Amino acid sequence: MYLNREEMEMLDGRDGKVVQKxxxxxxxxxxxxxxxxxxPITRAHIMALEITDVLFELLSGMTKGVTVKVPxxxxxxxxxxxxxxxxxxxxxxxxSVGTVLTRLRELHQRIGVIPTYSCHPHxxxxxxxxxxxxxxxxxVMMLATSWYGGRSNIEGATTAMASAITGKTPEYxxxxxxxxxxxxxxxVRKEKGTEGFDxxxxxxxxxxTGKVVKDRIPVYLGLSRQMKISHAKYMCAPQxxxxxxPMFHIIGVTPEASTMEEAFGGKKPEETFAYGRKERxxxxxxxxxxxxxxxxxxxxxxxxxxxxxxADIARLLGGKKVSKNVRLWxxxxxxxxxxxxxxxxxxxxxxxxxxxxxxxxxGTGAAIRLGEAMGIRTAATNSATFAGAAPGGSRGRVGVWFxxxxxxxxxxxxxxxxxx
Amino acid sequence: xxxxxxxxxxxSRGRAEGEALVARKPFEFRHVDHQTxxxxxxxxxxxxxxxxxxxMVYPHGCGPTTEEWxxxxxxxxxxxxxxxxxxxTYVCSTIGAIxxxxxxxxxxxxxxxxxxxxxxxxxxxxxxxxxxxxxxK
Numbered sequence: 172m173y174l175n176r177e178e179m180e181m182l183d184g185r186d187g188k189v190v191q192k193x194x195x196x197x198x199x200x201x202x203x204x205x206x207x208x209x210x211p212i213t214r215a216h217i218m219a220l221e222i223t224d225v226l227f228e229l230l231s232g233m234t235k236g237v238t239v240k241v242p243x244x245x246x247x248x249x250x251x252x253x254x255x256x257x258x259x260x261x262x263x264x265x266x267s268v269g270t271v272l273t274r275l276r277e278l279h280q281r282i283g284v285i286p287t288y289s290c291h292p293h294x295x296x297x298x299x300x301x302x303x304x305x306x307x308x309x310x311v312m313m314l315a316t317s318w319y320g321g322r323s324n325i326e327g328a329t330t331a332m333a334s335a336i337t338g339k340t341p342e343y344x345x346x347x348x349x350x351x352x353x354x355x356x357x358x359v360r361k362e363k364g365t366e367g368f369d370x371x372x373x374x375x376x377x378x379x380t381g382k383v384v385k386d387r388i389p390v391y392l393g394l395s396r397q398m399k400i401s402h403a404k405y406m407c408a409p410q411x412x413x414x415x416x417p418m419f420h421i422i423g424v425t426p427e428a429s430t431m432e433e434a435f436g437g438k439k440p441e442e443t444f445a446y447g448r449k450e451r452x453x454x455x456x457x458x459x460x461x462x463x464x465x466x467x468x469x470x471x472x473x474x475x476x477x478x479x480x481x482a483d484i485a486r487l488l489g490g491k492k493v494s495k496n497v498r499l500w501x502x503x504x505x506x507x508x509x510x511x512x513x514x515x516x517x518x519x520x521x522x523x524x525x526x527x528x529x530x531x532x533x534g535t536g537a538a539i540r541l542g543e544a545m546g547i548r549t550a551a552t553n554s555a556t557f558a559g560a561a562p563g564g565s566r567g568r569v570g571v572w573f574x575x576x577x578x579x580x581x582x583x584x585x586x587x588x589x590x591x
Numbered sequence: 592x593x594x595x596x597x598x599x600x601x602x603s604r605g606r607a608e609g610e611a612l613v614a615r616k617p618f619e620f621r622h623v624d625h626q627t628x629x630x631x632x633x634x635x636x637x638x639x640x641x642x643x644x645x646x647m648v649y650p651h652g653c654g655p656t657t658e659e660w661x662x663x664x665x666x667x668x669x670x671x672x673x674x675x676x677x678x679x680t681y682v683c684s685t686i687g688a689i690x691x692x693x694x695x696x697x698x699x700x701x702x703x704x705x706x707x708x709x710x711x712x713x714x715x716x717x718x719x720x721x722x723x724x725x726x727x728k
Binding site: 196199200202203204205218220221223225226229307308309312324325326327328329330344381385386408411412413414415417535560562563564566567 | 600601602603604616617621622631632633634650651652653654655656657658659660663664667679680681682683684685686687689690695
């Protein structure tokens with residue numbers, strides 16, 4: 172791989188051992204994919220979740236005495252300890268997770284990270300089509316590449332951090348236009364009435380697609396041209412659950428797919444799949460792992476809710492009270508919560524028994540990792556990411572009902588899944 | 592019986608040999624207990640089996656980006672596999688192998704899942720991108 176003078180100096184250790192190790196890691200990853208050179212990046216997104224002591228030591232060593240060179244945002248924490256009481260998190264768990272959270276927050280402040288603590292930090296990133304960046308976390312990265320047309324590979328926490336502190340990434344994979352074309356076509360059947368698609372439907376579609384396309388970038392045909400970022404956000408992480416293709420296109424919607432020819436780079440799809448009623452029902456069924464009708468939690472906002480979704484939830488709740496035996500968690504980020512608060516939505520939801528949570532991963536983080544400690548055995552959600560991660564992440568201790576947002580809200584009010 | 596040699600793309604350097612453990616579906620080390628090396632996901636095709644010191648063979652990695660540090664943590668706890676062989680490549684699996692210093696090779700003309708069976712003796716060379724297979728007797 173060709174390195175310019177600045178990069179050679181980094182590798183020679185002239186900017187210190189930390190930078191030397193960072194550029195060394197990026198070089199090794201680049202070589203695994205035949206990268207020809209390093210390219211500058213303009214932004215990065217790093218990780219704050221699932222960081223144990225061993226991993227904290229790794230990240231801490233990687234950032235000793237340096238600061239980030241590009242605007243860098245960060246994913247949520249496992250839990251927001253300021254909300255521990257309302258979450259029902261026992262004292263002993265607060266202590267065990269508290270130390271690493273405090274140390275991480277200090278690390279982020281020291282190196283100059285923008286403390287978004289969100290898996291939907293796109294309010295900050297106004298990404299330009301073709302902009303090169305280094306993003307970790309499947310949801311954040313896939314939305315950045317697919318919806319905005321930004322160029323990033325699916326980075327790990329370490330490579331994203333290495334890029335943030337060097338301002339470089341190896342040029343391979345999705346940084347190169349030729350690797351971004353679709354290879355498999357997914358026809359979403361008209362019978363489905365895609366305009367009526369709920370967030371859960373986009374989830375299920377992407378989850379199913381990941382399984383069939385395997386390592387090939389999918390191109391969706393037949394989705395509504397009026398679909399919004401609130402919908403596309405649910406098509407990211409579910410795709411990667413069984414696939415290694417970290418991008419998708421939607422004909423007539425996403426910026427590199429105005430036509431079939433553009434999306435496939437003038438080639439024919441290698442394979443075509445059809446998604447209809449049968450595939451949808453099978454996927455919804457597969458994502459439901461709960462055994463009991465009675466639920467302890469309804470978890471929405473995985474990934475973090477947009478303002479539009481918070482308004483949807485308030486409307487669906489419609490002044491009804493959440494059952495006293497159920498917790499209704501709605502994950503979002505601080506800017507959205509501030510706006511929702513000004514719109515009266517936070518008070519509306521919280522007065523009726525819901526809880527708006529920021530800075531934390533309520534679904535795949537807290538509900539799965541700490542669910543047992545908080546007395547959560549059965550949860551309902553509109554998120555395939557949460558539903559798909561629950562059996563493995565909780566070692567079978569948290570069962571999940573997966574369904575549309577309105578069914579989740581009805582369950583929160585009734586205290587049971589599908590009470591009718 | 593002779594050895595069969597196949598060529599792929601080098602992903603992570605180093606050389607190792609050991610017994611093959613094959614997953615037929617996309618695999619992620621998130622479903623392995625990082626302290627014991629045993630696959631714990633209920634209903635998983637490898638549930639209850641240990642990946643420790645094995646040469647892991649599977650179609651490709653997948654799952655959350657945290658896949659990146661699973662191998663690193665397992666290496667620290669002494670339960671990591673000795674090598675990884677994939678057909679397609681998932682960037683976070685590759686970063687994982689590099690961080691853990693475990694040889695990895697991907698991308699073969701041959702269908703490795705049809706060739707390699709559980710228990711075959713494998714030599715993986717991550718510097719050259721070569722895999723040698725000695726069939727189990």
